[in-house]
Amino acid sequence: SASGGRPPRGLDFEPVAPNTADAVTIPAGYAQQVVIRWGDPILAGAPRFDARAQSAKAQARQFGYNADYMALLDAPRRGHQLLVVNHEYTNEEIMFYGYVPAAPTREQVEIAWAAHGLTVLLVRADDCTGRLWPVVGDPLNRRVTATTPIRFTGPAAGSDLLKTTADPAGRTVLGTLNNCGGGTTPWGTVLSGEENFNQYFANAAAVTDPVTKARLARYGLPTGASQRKWELFDDRFDIGKEPNEPNRHGWIVEIDPYDPTSTPRKRTALGRFKHEAAEPRLTPDGRVALYMGDDERFDYLYKYVSKHAYKKGSSRAAREHNMGLLDEGTLYVAKFTGDSPAAEIDGTGKLPSDGEFDGSGEWIPLASGSVSHVPGMTAAEVYVFTRLAADKVGATKMDRPEDVEPHPTTGRVYVALTNNKDRGATGKAGPDEANPRNGNKHGHILELEERRGDASSKSFSWRLMLVCGDPEDPSTYFAGFDKSKVSPISCPDNVAFDPHGNLWIATDGAALGFNDGLFAVPVKGSERGHVQQFMTMPKGAECCGPIITEDRILIAPQHPGETDGATAENPGSRWPDGPGSIPRPSVVTVWKEKRR
Ligand code: FEO
Ligand code: CA
Ligand code: CA
Ligand code: CA
Numbered sequence: 001s002a003s004g005g006r007p008p009r010g011l012d013f014e015p016v017a018p019n020t021a022d023a024v025t026i027p028a029g030y031a032q033q034v035v036i037r038w039g040d041p042i043l044a045g046a047p048r049f050d051a052r053a054q055s056a057k058a059q060a061r062q063f064g065y066n067a068d069y070m071a072l073l074d075a076p077r078r079g080h081q082l083l084v085v086n087h088e089y090t091n092e093e094i095m096f097y098g099y100v101p102a103a104p105t106r107e108q109v110e111i112a113w114a115a116h117g118l119t120v121l122l123v124r125a126d127d128c129t130g131r132l133w134p135v136v137g138d139p140l141n142r143r144v145t146a147t148t149p150i151r152f153t154g155p156a157a158g159s160d161l162l163k164t165t166a167d168p169a170g171r172t173v174l175g176t177l178n179n180c181g182g183g184t185t186p187w188g189t190v191l192s193g194e195e196n197f198n199q200y201f202a203n204a205a206a207v208t209d210p211v212t213k214a215r216l217a218r219y220g221l222p223t224g225a226s227q228r229k230w231e232l233f234d235d236r237f238d239i240g241k242e243p244n245e246p247n248r249h250g251w252i253v254e255i256d257p258y259d260p261t262s263t264p265r266k267r268t269a270l271g272r273f274k275h276e277a278a279e280p281r282l283t284p285d286g287r288v289a290l291y292m293g294d295d296e297r298f299d300y301l302y303k304y305v306s307k308h309a310y311k312k313g314s315s316r317a318a319r320e321h322n323m324g325l326l327d328e329g330t331l332y333v334a335k336f337t338g339d340s341p342a343a344e345i346d347g348t349g350k351l352p353s354d355g356e357f358d359g360s361g362e363w364i365p366l367a368s369g370s371v372s373h374v375p376g377m378t379a380a381e382v383y384v385f386t387r388l389a390a391d392k393v394g395a396t397k398m399d400r401p402e403d404v405e406p407h408p409t410t411g412r413v414y415v416a417l418t419n420n421k422d423r424g425a426t427g428k429a430g431p432d433e434a435n436p437r438n439g440n441k442h443g444h445i446l447e448l449e450e451r452r453g454d455a456s457s458k459s460f461s462w463r464l465m466l467v468c469g470d471p472e473d474p475s476t477y478f479a480g481f482d483k484s485k486v487s488p489i490s491c492p493d494n495v496a497f498d499p500h501g502n503l504w505i506a507t508d509g510a511a512l513g514f515n516d517g518l519f520a521v522p523v524k525g526s527e528r529g530h531v532q533q534f535m536t537m538p539k540g541a542e543c544c545g546p547i548i549t550e551d552r553i554l555i556a557p558q559h560p561g562e563t564d565g566a567t568a569e570n571p572g573s574r575w576p577d578g579p580g581s582i583p584r585p586s587v588v589t590v591w592k593e594k595r596r
Pocket of ligand 3: 403
């Protein structure tokens with residue numbers, strides 16, 4: 001360890017140097033393996049991947065594109081685990097040779113639909129190393145895509161706002177799109193957030209009703225053609241024809257990975273926004289609290305608290321009860337108040353005179369079950385247009401809330417605020433103590449502590465633990481740790497804890513001239529704030545996952561080769577297959593080699 005003493009448990013690695021290599025770089029003494037890549041067979045009968053002969057039929061049985069959230073769960077077979085992965089979006093330009101963005105073919109569009117969604121995959125765990133082997137064709141394996149039927153549940157299910165020509169009951173939607181971060185529940189289901197769903201829709205300009213128009217605008221729905229032109233192949237992506245279809249996306253999806261025949265659910269009680277993730281924590285009386293970010297500049301941090309308590313055990317009755325926990329509860333939005341004089345928060349990142357960016361906060365209720373707490377909005381409107389509800393109650397506009405993770409033992413909640421180039425710009429919100437830097441390029445990590453440590457509390461205290469960037473930049477802060485000993489870090493996105501309680505941070509869009517990567521930092525003790533880089537990503541890739549266990553570290557380099565002007569013929573990366581290949585978003589396992 002650079003500080004001279006013994007490294008904290010779980011962190012005895014030599015940090016890797018920032019770089020721009022087209023590779024996954026790991027510390028000396030560690031080994032890596034690609035577990036599964038885009039196009040690899042998942043279901044029985046899936047063909048091998050052939051980049052020049054890909055079809056929608058093949059893709060529906062193969063691993064999807066751009067993995068983001070991952071969960072590794074116990075499997076009902078010894079020596080095996082269940083890997084659940086979502087597939088956020090597609091990069092058509094580098095997926096298809098000869099792709100013409102203005103005129104995609106039907107086959108290309110249907111491949112993209114089949115490459116979205118989720119994968120459930122049984123993997124065999126190697127006894128001696130951290131390797132994982134896919135069990136292709138196992139009956140538990142599953143693909144969910146942009147066309148899989150999904151049921152709406154909770155207080156807004158069946159609302160007029162969710163009705164379309166194809167679904168006059170407003171209770172069943174086809175598919176899940178742009179699944180970003182997620183969470184794993186104590187009852188063994190996986191949650192996945194539908195994030196930038198707006199990009200799939202077209203022609204909001206065709207809507208003339210001013211109320212609907214304002215709602216579409218607040219959610220960033222395109223006024224003209226969409227980037228992928230799906231509206232040319234399915235009317236539901238044309239807002240002029242189906243104005244309610246966008247309302248059916250932007251939810252948290254819950255999937256039971258143990259039942260491949262189960263219908264995934266969109267849980268309306270959790271609100272609709274650009275859902276980044278949903279990480280649960282139990283309250284002292286056993287209810288479930290979920291922390292959720294809305295990843296948009298100047299958008300909000302939310303919390304849901306269930307009405308009923310979680311029931312332990314795997315009995316059918318307990319399972320059915322738990323599957324209802326995310327359908328009835330209260331949805332809150334966060335308001336942060338700084339404790340330093342406003343004049344001391346000058347937008348430069350200079351610490352205020354009390355030495356910390358910190359303060360108190362409150363959770364403002366938006367709706368409970370069928371009761372709205374927001375004047376002028378029905379409960380259904382609060383759930384479907386949650387951003388507008390939060391606007392009305394004076395929530396704090398944050399610097400893009402990404403993943404949120406409660407610490408497994410202390411219960412403190414860590415919020416990744418990735419960046420916000422518009423903070424302090426003309427006509428935009430200026431700095432506040434929770435978002436203290438104008439033009440925030442590198443983001444920060446906020447630590448939130450619920451009153452009495454109770455996840456159902458209505459108030460909390462908070463402090464910034466990290467203000468990211470190059471440690472030589474005076475606007476950075478590493479919890480007071482010696483900045484000469486930390487790794488530069490920019491644009492924190494996904495966060496996770498290892499079994500020792502250290503925080504691991506994956507970055508997306510790091511703006512320091514180096515590729516993205518994975519970092520680890522202790523959150524307590526004398527090493528608090530000692531950020532060290534564990535690995536780096538291939539060119540153009542953000543770091544997703546991550547999962548850190550005693551046996552292995554799993555990450556997903558998402559969108560390798562997504563660089564300016566990249567095409568399949570001339571991609572920005574050739575990872576992982578090497579010279580002559582197109583890039584393939586994959587899942588990678590990394591483990592410490594045993595000393596011989
Ligand atoms: Fe898909 Fe907010 O990252
Ligand atoms: Ca302060
Ligand atoms: Ca996480
Ligand atoms: Ca991101």
